[in-house]
Amino acid sequence: MMIQQQTQTPDNPAFYPALAIGGLISAIGVAAAFYMEHMGHHVSGMNNQVFWGLPHVFGIFLIVAASGVLNVASIGSVFGKKAYKPRAPLSGLLAIVLLAAGLAIIMLDLGRADRVLIAATHVNLTSVFGWNMILYPVFFGLVGLYVWTLMDRSMNRYSKAAGVSAFIWRLVMTTGTGSIFGFIIARQAYQSAILAPMFIIMSFAWGLAIFLIVQETMYSRANMELHPQLRARMKNLLGVFVAAVFYFVVVYHLTNVYYAKQTEFVHFILVSGGIFPLLFWGGFVLMGTIVPLLLLYVPSFSETKGSVTAASFLVIAGGLFLLFVFIIGGQAYPLDMFPGMQVSSSFFDGKIDSYTPSLPEILLSLGGVGIAFTGTLLGVRVLRFMPQDDAAKLKSAGYLHD
Amino acid sequence: MTEPNDKSRRGFLGVAAVGAAGLGVAAIAPGFHLIEVSQAGAPGAGVSNKVRWGMLIDTTKCASDCNACVKACNTENGITETVKDPRQGSQWIRKLDLKDPKSGLTHSLPMLCQHCEHPPCVDVCPTGASMKRADGIVLVDRHTCIGCRYCMLACPYKARSFVHIPLTEQNPEVPRGQGCVESCTFCVQRVDKGQIPACVEACANAEHNAMLFGDLNDPNSEIAQRVAQVKTTQVRADLKLNVGVRYQGI
Ligand code: SF4
Ligand code: SF4
Numbered sequence: 001m002m003i004q005q006q007t008q009t010p011d012n013p014a015f016y017p018a019l020a021i022g023g024l025i026s027a028i029g030v031a032a033a034f035y036m037e038h039m040g041h042h043v044s045g046m047n048n049q050v051f052w053g054l055p056h057v058f059g060i061f062l063i064v065a066a067s068g069v070l071n072v073a074s075i076g077s078v079f080g081k082k083a084y085k086p087r088a089p090l091s092g093l094l095a096i097v098l099l100a101a102g103l104a105i106i107m108l109d110l111g112r113a114d115r116v117l118i119a120a121t122h123v124n125l126t127s128v129f130g131w132n133m134i135l136y137p138v139f140f141g142l143v144g145l146y147v148w149t150l151m152d153r154s155m156n157r158y159s160k161a162a163g164v165s166a167f168i169w170r171l172v173m174t175t176g177t178g179s180i181f182g183f184i185i186a187r188q189a190y191q192s193a194i195l196a197p198m199f200i201i202m203s204f205a206w207g208l209a210i211f212l213i214v215q216e217t218m219y220s221r222a223n224m225e226l227h228p229q230l231r232a233r234m235k236n237l238l239g240v241f242v243a244a245v246f247y248f249v250v251v252y253h254l255t256n257v258y259y260a261k262q263t264e265f266v267h268f269i270l271v272s273g274g275i276f277p278l279l280f281w282g283g284f285v286l287m288g289t290i291v292p293l294l295l296l297y298v299p300s301f302s303e304t305k306g307s308v309t310a311a312s313f314l315v316i317a318g319g320l321f322l323l324f325v326f327i328i329g330g331q332a333y334p335l336d337m338f339p340g341m342q343v344s345s346s347f348f349d350g351k352i353d354s355y356t357p358s359l360p361e362i363l364l365s366l367g368g369v370g371i372a373f374t375g376t377l378l379g380v381r382v383l384r385f386m387p388q389d390d391a392a393k394l395k396s397a398g399y400l401h402d
Numbered sequence: 403m404t405e406p407n408d409k410s411r412r413g414f415l416g417v418a419a420v421g422a423a424g425l426g427v428a429a430i431a432p433g434f435h436l437i438e439v440s441q442a443g444a445p446g447a448g449v450s451n452k453v454r455w456g457m458l459i460d461t462t463k464c465a466s467d468c469n470a471c472v473k474a475c476n477t478e479n480g481i482t483e484t485v486k487d488p489r490q491g492s493q494w495i496r497k498l499d500l501k502d503p504k505s506g507l508t509h510s511l512p513m514l515c516q517h518c519e520h521p522p523c524v525d526v527c528p529t530g531a532s533m534k535r536a537d538g539i540v541l542v543d544r545h546t547c548i549g550c551r552y553c554m555l556a557c558p559y560k561a562r563s564f565v566h567i568p569l570t571e572q573n574p575e576v577p578r579g580q581g582c583v584e585s586c587t588f589c590v591q592r593v594d595k596g597q598i599p600a601c602v603e604a605c606a607n608a609e610h611n612a613m614l615f616g617d618l619n620d621p622n623s624e625i626a627q628r629v630a631q632v633k634t635t636q637v638r639a640d641l642k643l644n645v646g647v648r649y650q651g652i
Contacts, residue, residue: 040580042566047489051551051564111549111564111581119548122529129528129552185641186522242637256532260543335560335639338652342501345513346472347560 005239009329015381029367032360033108041111045222049348054117055109057323058365062102062208062372064199065319067170068207070095070143074170078164078245083230088163090218091211091383093149095170096140096374098210103136105368109361127302128179135173142166151383181330187271189267189330194255198248205241206319209312214240214376216309218386235308242315244288249322254295269329273352276329279321290316320396328355452534453521454646455588456618457602458634461651466510471495471613474604478589480573485566490577492563494586495601500652504569509652515540515561515586516637517646523553523562523585532583533546538618538646539588544603547582558638560567561585569648575589588615620645 002350036043041182046053072091076084101309107116149159177198181190212234219226226234256262257338269276292311293300302308332353343350357365379385408481475495476482485491495514501507517540524532524540531547534540554562561586569578575591578584589599597603602613607619616625628634634648 005651023617035582040567041564042485042487042490046492047487047559047566048491048554048563051554111551111583112547113549115546115548118546119550122531123544124527124530126524127528127552128524129550133528150459180552183526184522184555186556187640190555203519252520329553335558337559338500340502342503343498345496346488348489349496349498349513349560350532369597 002399012219015377019374019377025370026367026374027368028083030108030362032367035359036364037111037113038107042067043358044361045356046361047287047353047355049353050355051077052331053257053258053355054212054324054361054365055105057320057327058368059102059105059109059328060177060180061233061320061323062098062105062205062368064102064174065205065210066095066102066208067139067174067200068205069098069176069211070166070170071204071213073146073163077160078167079352085235087211087215087387088159089150089383089392090145090215090380090387092143092150092166093212093379093385094207094376095143095380096147097372098207098216099136099376101372104371105364108364108367128176128183132176132180133171135169135176139166139169139173141170149212151340158271162242174203181326186335187330188256188333188336189244189269189326192255193254194248194252198245199250199281201241201244202319202322205238205245205315208234208238208241208345209315210321212312213309213316215387216312218326218380221385231308234360235302235311236306236317238311239293242289242292242296245319245322246285249284265333268333269325273329273333275354276325276332280325283321284318284325287314288321292318306367331355406610429535437643441627448638449536452619453537453617454619455517455589455593455644456616456625456629456648457514457539457599458614458628458648458650459650460608460612460614461509461511463610464510465514465610465612466508467498468510468608468610470604470608470610471512471601472497474600475586477590478573478600479576479587480571480578482571483567483569492565492584494563495562497522503578511652513559513561513637514601514647515557515588516559516643517586517588519644519646521643522556522558526552526556528552535590540585540595541587541590542582542634544577544579544582544584549581549583551583557585558641558643620652 033383044053072084073083073088073095074089076086087180106145107113110116110119120133123133142162143166146162149155149157149162156362175196178196182195184190198268215226253266256266271277273319292314295307295311330356334343334348334350334352337349406462419584434581447600461471472493472495481492481496483491495512498513500509500511515576518536519538521532521534521540524534526532528550529546529548531545532540532541532553533543551564551566552645554560560582564583565578565580568580572578576587587596589601592599598615602615605611605613614625614628616623618626618629620626621630628650632650634650635652636643636648
């Protein structure tokens, strides 16, 4: 069927102000990073025990979500679900933009961000970070190619092949991101084989949540409503992913207790560790899992307008809390060099550390979000990324208001 | 894996230095070339994989109130800066106080980079800046370290520090730099001249003689003989990193 192309209304008055705000947030983030690099990281809240801070939480979140957001396209082209196909280009665009934003945060936070070329040219292949230096550019390339095959009619016939390659590559990439931690044998928090699949399932949930928010915004700007059937399908999918993440997190903690005998560490994260149990239970479990599931599945909520968007925002917040607990909590807990012994030193051995992000770190982290926002805005404006449901069909069913 | 790299790097630097001097452009690239040459020139001689530098620490001789090794390290390596938050300062070597809560038994010992034979820091370093020399000394190339701190996540001994502030007044033989990660080098600049690390010397000068440095591969060396005779411990031996620093008495 011929599908009528629906684009963002070019004279949308909100576009330039939104662009200006996004650009400003991004610019402030970059400036904050330069300030940190120039002054030295002592202006950050990080130290020699907690040396990965808020920028890593946001950066890794965006990188993981980048891979997951491509899921929408994969469901369409790899698994042949028709309703998802029109959403594939948007999903590809978001994947590229989120990955770029996440990488930007991580790169800008380097002690020597000016040496980023060294990172690209001196790749140590025994390093998981080193693999990622190869995984990311190839991901950009494959997704770019995929979006091209989708948007250029003459290339359409290659879209399946490109979609499958991007799909496989994205699984590899998220495995690579999870393995950044999984290969760390030194630390109680990270030496777990379950991290790679856990990161993949987290990517599904976070990526879909971001997709749903962007889609909702674009539809409402174009005075359109998502077809209720499609809305129901996508919301159910989000619910399944959210529940699956929760399941994996439970298994991760259980394996830590029963197999790895990391009882003290798990007790710290879940019970005694102050801010970390608070963020875990309040932030991830309650706010990021239970409330979204209620919003998505209890009919009186789920039928209300905005419930899916609200649930999506909460899933994103819950994901950030989870990563905060995982990344910061894993470092704050001291290394156990002498099991059974009490240790103390001038270097805070044996002590639980605390971490409070400083303003430049917060600005850099938000700057990454700004980059993702601005990139999406520009991409959607310049190319036809609007999900191309049959506009006529939507109109006759009363979901396109002009 | 790092050895040939290192060699070619030194070779290249040598040529670059001669070229630069010949063209009279050394002044255009101050810090960079000069510091690198000063660092690269020294380890060039006699780095051989027949040698495995190691250290044996006798905790029964280490006095809990003594800090001589730490002070000597800081002087030797120019770690003189003051950082407001002590958690952000560099510590290449530190004194640990251990207490067994059951028996009440206490130990005091210096903790430093263990110069692992299979160093996780080297495995994870994305740029290869973390490297192990043929003689077992693990170093960070201060000119290719991008300051990602992944090695700090990987090190089981908290042996690495990230430089959080701009540095002035450095020991020209020990290049350090803001935004890079650093750790104990076994005083490579001294070892390559046939001397022992500053901490070991200071411990002997303080008449504790708790630290012994030498070639673990040489059966005639004192360290190899002692390791063969007394029970020594590798910290976190479960990780099978075959560390170069051994402890006795814990
Ligand atoms: S002790 Fe730490 S820094 Fe030293 S070689 Fe081993 S892993 Fe690397
Ligand atoms: S901080 Fe430097 S030495 Fe450590 S892993 Fe990163 S690049 Fe390598």
